[in-house]
Amino acid sequence: MQGPSKLAWSFSASLHAGLVVLMFFGPSLRPTPRQELPTGITMEATVIDAATLKLAKIPVTEPNMQKMIDERREIDRREQAARDKAEQELAEMQRQRKQADEQAALEQARPEKEKLAQEQARREEKQRQEQLAEQQRSKALAEQKAAENKAAEQKAQREEQRRQQALAEKKAAEAKAAKEKAELEEQQRLAKIAEKKAAERKKKEAATRARKAALEKKLREEQAARERELLAAMGVEEKRSNAVNSGLLAQYQAEIIAKVTRNWIRPPSAREELVCIVRAAQIPGGEVVSVTVMECNGDDAVERSIETAVRKSSPLPEPPDPTLFEREIIFTFSPK
Amino acid sequence: MYRASCKGVLALFLALTAWTASAQLEIVIDSFVVDPLPVAIVPFGWEGPGPRPYDVAQVIDDDLTGTGRFRSIARADMLEQPTAGHEVDLADWRALQMDFVVIGKISALPGDNYRVSFQTFDTVRQEQILAFDLTSPPSRLRGVGHYIADLVYQKLLGIRGVFSTRIAYITSTENRTFELIVADADGENPRVIVRSAEPIMSPAWSPDGQELAYVVFEDGGSAIYTKNIYSGQRRRLSARAGVNGAPAWSPDGRRMALTLSDRVGNLDIYIHDLMTGKLTRVTKHSAIDTEPAWSRNGEMLYFNSDRSGGPQIYEVAAKGGKPVRLTFEGNYNARPRLSPDGRTLAVVHNDQGNYRIGLLDLMTGGLRVVSDGRLDESPSFAPNGQILIYAGTRGRLGSLETVSTDGLVKQQLSSTGLDVREPVWSPFPSDP
Numbered sequence: 001m002q003g004p005s006k007l008a009w010s011f012s013a014s015l016h017a018g019l020v021v022l023m024f025f026g027p028s029l030r031p032t033p034r035q036e037l038p039t040g041i042t043m044e045a046t047v048i049d050a051a052t053l054k055l056a057k058i059p060v061t062e063p064n065m066q067k068m069i070d071e072r073r074e075i076d077r078r079e080q081a082a083r084d085k086a087e088q089e090l091a092e093m094q095r096q097r098k099q100a101d102e103q104a105a106l107e108q109a110r111p112e113k114e115k116l117a118q119e120q121a122r123r124e125e126k127q128r129q130e131q132l133a134e135q136q137r138s139k140a141l142a143e144q145k146a147a148e149n150k151a152a153e154q155k156a157q158r159e160e161q162r163r164q165q166a167l168a169e170k171k172a173a174e175a176k177a178a179k180e181k182a183e184l185e186e187q188q189r190l191a192k193i194a195e196k197k198a199a200e201r202k203k204k205e206a207a208t209r210a211r212k213a214a215l216e217k218k219l220r221e222e223q224a225a226r227e228r229e230l231l232a233a234m235g236v237e238e239k240r241s242n243a244v245n246s247g248l249l250a251q252y253q254a255e256i257i258a259k260v261t262r263n264w265i266r267p268p269s270a271r272e273e274l275v276c277i278v279r280a281a282q283i284p285g286g287e288v289v290s291v292t293v294m295e296c297n298g299d300d301a302v303e304r305s306i307e308t309a310v311r312k313s314s315p316l317p318e319p320p321d322p323t324l325f326e327r328e329i330i331f332t333f334s335p336k
Numbered sequence: 337m338y339r340a341s342c343k344g345v346l347a348l349f350l351a352l353t354a355w356t357a358s359a360q361l362e363i364v365i366d367s368f369v370v371d372p373l374p375v376a377i378v379p380f381g382w383e384g385p386g387p388r389p390y391d392v393a394q395v396i397d398d399d400l401t402g403t404g405r406f407r408s409i410a411r412a413d414m415l416e417q418p419t420a421g422h423e424v425d426l427a428d429w430r431a432l433q434m435d436f437v438v439i440g441k442i443s444a445l446p447g448d449n450y451r452v453s454f455q456t457f458d459t460v461r462q463e464q465i466l467a468f469d470l471t472s473p474p475s476r477l478r479g480v481g482h483y484i485a486d487l488v489y490q491k492l493l494g495i496r497g498v499f500s501t502r503i504a505y506i507t508s509t510e511n512r513t514f515e516l517i518v519a520d521a522d523g524e525n526p527r528v529i530v531r532s533a534e535p536i537m538s539p540a541w542s543p544d545g546q547e548l549a550y551v552v553f554e555d556g557g558s559a560i561y562t563k564n565i566y567s568g569q570r571r572r573l574s575a576r577a578g579v580n581g582a583p584a585w586s587p588d589g590r591r592m593a594l595t596l597s598d599r600v601g602n603l604d605i606y607i608h609d610l611m612t613g614k615l616t617r618v619t620k621h622s623a624i625d626t627e628p629a630w631s632r633n634g635e636m637l638y639f640n641s642d643r644s645g646g647p648q649i650y651e652v653a654a655k656g657g658k659p660v661r662l663t664f665e666g667n668y669n670a671r672p673r674l675s676p677d678g679r680t681l682a683v684v685h686n687d688q689g690n691y692r693i694g695l696l697d698l699m700t701g702g703l704r705v706v707s708d709g710r711l712d713e714s715p716s717f718a719p720n721g722q723i724l725i726y727a728g729t730r731g732r733l734g735s736l737e738t739v740s741t742d743g744l745v746k747q748q749l750s751s752t753g754l755d756v757r758e759p760v761w762s763p764f765p766s767d768p
Contacts, residue, residue, distance in 0.1 A: 253361070257364070264368040267492065268494070268742070298494075301495075304458070304492070309365075326359055328360045329363055330363070331363045331364075331365060334365070
């Protein structure tokens with residue numbers, strides 16, 4: 001940017017210097033009087049007029065017209081010639097002057113030119129220097145850049161390494177974290193299970209307590225009911241003992257014994273001292289609903305025969321007095 | 337205050353307990369009936385080509401009802417005849433008052449064998465109590481029936497059945513052909529073991545049930561032989577001059593007790609060691625000592641002696657010693673045979689002019705008559721101790737009779753039309 005502006009500046013400066021030179025020499029070349037010339041003389045002849053001006057100082061005589069005309073012609077010719085010659089000379093002079101001027105200008109301009117050249121050279125040098133500097137700078141810059149690149153590269157490498165390492169570390173950390181997390185979760189899970197179990201246990205215990213409490217309550221209630229029943233039974237019991245005393249119980253028992261005996265086919269494996277105790281449950285109407293051998297010194301066949309005897313006796317005879325009915329009957333099978 | 341209320345509650349509780357304890361009816365059953373157990377034996381199904389190869393159910397039915405301890409139901413009276421467990425309607429069988437139902441099925445197996453499967457149900461307790469699969473060749477189907485009868489018998493009576501055992505006995509024809517026969521316990525399937533033109537007597541089983549000892553008359557005298565009933569191998573044990581009689585195997589099978597006569601014809605008890613052939617004299621009395629029987633432990637011998645005037649049962653140590661008289665009831669007690677449990681001696685007892693089978697309780701000395709014939713003889717216990725077989729008299733011929741040891745069930749074995757004597761019941765087969 002600096003270069004082209006400098007060149008423009010040095011060109012304009014040399015142009016002004018040329019104009020200054022022209023203004024200095026001009027007045028000397030300008031024709032001073034203006035003489036009226038015959039028609040036909042063109043304005044172009046201005047410069048020649050100046051030469052004619054000098055020649056017109058010769059006096060013109062009128063003796064012979066032809067001669068005069070001839071003479072005139074001759075003069076004209078001469079004058080023409082002279083004018084031509086003068087013109088030529090002027091042109092030459094002008095040429096020479098111009099050349100000289102140019103030369104002079106040239107001469108004058110030389111140091112300027114040189115100066116310009118020098119300036120140019122200086123500028124160029126400077127430019128060169130600047131270029132050099134620029135080059136050096138760019139080189140340095142490039143080197144720096146290269147260095148920087150290298151450094152950057154190394155840095156990048158290091159950073160990549162660091163990154164990798166960091167990544168690895170991060171991964172390790174993550175793995176560790178994951179592991180720890182998993183362990184933690186497992187612990188939490190176990191803790192949760194334990195908690196849940198504990199809760200369940202607690203719940204169970206609570207349920208058990210509740211059940212127990214309910215059972216105790218029920219037992220208390222049953223106890224109370226039994227007590228009430230006992231009091232009520234006192235009346236029933238009285239009737240019952242009347243029935244017993246009047247021989248009705250013995251009659252009831254005899255009826256049961258007869259029926260069960262009829263149904264007891266004692267197997268031959270029965271030992272002589274056989275004693276089998278059987279608990280039977282009946283419901284009103286005498287239907288036998290369960291038979292359980294409590295203890296028996298007989299074998300399977302004997303137990304089977306006894307259970308069969310009781311079951312086949314269902315329904316058992318009904319008591320002659322309803323107060324004699326008992327839900328539970330204990331049979332003792334003990335043949336004589 | 338608190339203590340007082342506690343005591344009150346306790347007193348009430350005790351009162352309640354006492355009342356509750358009294359709130360039961362107590363019944364003592366001290367007798368029973370001897371009715372046979374009602375068991376329905378349903379005809380077995382048959383899965384195979386052609387007709388059913390054997391009526392196994394009939395064998396079971398005959399075996400069980402033959403003991404008198406079971407009664408069955410006629411096939412025509414059955415509401416249904418199931419052959420598989422899922423077809424059994426226990427309610428129907430209860431309606432028929434059958435306490436037990438036996439069902440089964442025979443199916444053909446490759447190679448001429450049969451599979452017999454059977455089940456037994458308790459209709460009162462409503463459960464299956466027996467289920468077995470048995471494989472049998474065609475010739476053994478009857479044996480399979482006996483085996484099933486044994487299993488049912490044991491399950492329901494608590495005692496091993498004897499339907500797979502055998503009996504040995506002597507037959508004679510009018511043209512004096514004598515045979516020692518071995519037959520199934522029901523009298524079926526008789527096989528001749530010995531045939532002779534002279535009388536055969538006193539058969540006795542070896543303890544392993546493989547051999548029979550017997551007395552045969554030959555060359556004007558008597559001899560004791562043993563014979564393997566399977567191999568037919570025969571061995572002469574004793575053929576001394578005079579009497580060689582009444583052989584009895586010791587329980588270990590190593591010795592034979594027998595009766596021998598001395599030069600003057602006096603009979604005494606001897607023991608013949610079957611390993612060494614050594615002969616040991618056990619009794620030495622001028623009276624007749626004969627018909628020895630071993631105690632269970634093989635240390636004592638029971639025998640018949642008329643040293644007190646008439647035949648009575650005595651006991652003597654097998655190694656010799658002073659005999660002890662065991663029977664005092666009546667003027668005639670002979671032919672002692674020990675029960676398998678060692679507690680009873682079966683004897684031939686003169687019961688007011690009739691010869692009958694009596695059972696002598698060795699603990700109490702009491703004697704109980706269990707037969708009701710006029711000339712009953714030769715009692716022999718079945719190996720389960722539940723039945724006695726003996727020779728009775730039907731018309732002019734001897735017959736095979738059985739009686740339960742409680743005297744309640746009497747049966748006659750299928751009649752052979754021959755004069756049959758001296759039946760003896762085999763031991764249990766070693767492997768069913």
